[in-house]
Amino acid sequence: MILDVDGELPELRALATHYQAKGGALWVAEASGAIVGMIAAAPLEAGTWEIARLYVARDLHGSGLGERLLDQAERLARERGAQHLALWSDTRFARAHRFYEKHSYLRSGPIRALGDRSHSIEYAFAKPLTGIVVRALGAAEAASAEPRLADILQRCVDSGASVSFLPPLAAAAARAYWRRAAVDVAQGTRLLLAAWAGGTLAGTVQLDCGTPPNQPHRAEVQKLLVLPAHRGRGIARALMRHAEQEARAARRSLLTLDTRAGDAAETLYRALGWHAAGRIPGYALDAAGRACDTVLFWKRLDAPPA
Secondary structure, X not given: OOOOHHHHOHHXXXXXXXXXXXXXXXXXXXXXXXXXXXXXXXXXEOOEEEEEEEXXXXXXXXXXXXXHHHHHHHHHHHHOOOOEEEEEEXXXXXXXXXXXXXXXXXXXEEEEEOOOOOOOEEEEEEXXXXXXXXXXXXXXXXXXXXXXXXXXXXXXXXXXXOOOOOOOOOHHHHHHHHHHHHHHHHHOOEEEEEEEEOOEEEEEEEEEOOOOOOOOOEEEEEEEEEOXXXXXXXXXXXXXXXXXXXXXXXXXXXXXXXXXXXXXXXXXXXXXXXXXXXXXXXXXXXXXXXXXXXXXXXXXXXXXOO
């Protein structure tokens, strides 16, 4: 990469002043009298702040310094009223992309060419910062969410969730599952919803719309997952309500699902107006090898406006 400071990036000569003038801030990290890391944040548009200039000295990669810098920038943005965060990252910075995805940013929106001497092309990343926000993911977002969703799946399975897997769930198996799901999203046979809570991607649910030709009105709800540390905050309810909205928009009027009898999910579904269709004894095994019953549920939805 060619860095033409005066020709293309003159703000680097006074970077703190540059971000202060935009209403934001610049931070640096020092060690033994030398600058070893930096980050900036500034308002971009109403409700949205941009994260920029996140760099850490190569010998400190993996030290946690990047997380500390990002936390500092996100904290200021939140204090100044930001509801969403956005950033751009060069397509060649694969390590940075993994870092942002780990911290709940997803690749979305356009790709931009800077027209500089390095012929830079950048990906857009974004995430909600405040409250509980549920979104249906496009194909690019679904692929970008793979590592984060794999972590959620692993943690839920390890905590005893009955979602077709048994603990311990290998990271490779979890990622392979979400890779297949992203393919289905791209093919239009699956809707994948993600929920952020306070800036953390903490939950997900899916609608399998790949039904037979004689069932175009039906979809199956699958893999309602919420990180154990984030349960009890209304995330699962928000995901289920949003799933119903997406199903209506997709012209699906009948939803089905199944869950292990006696789980907290059974109580949730009943509270949300789902009807039990029946109980299958010994349908699936738990982590201890015990056969557990499964309850089948259905729910009819009002048709969307014509």
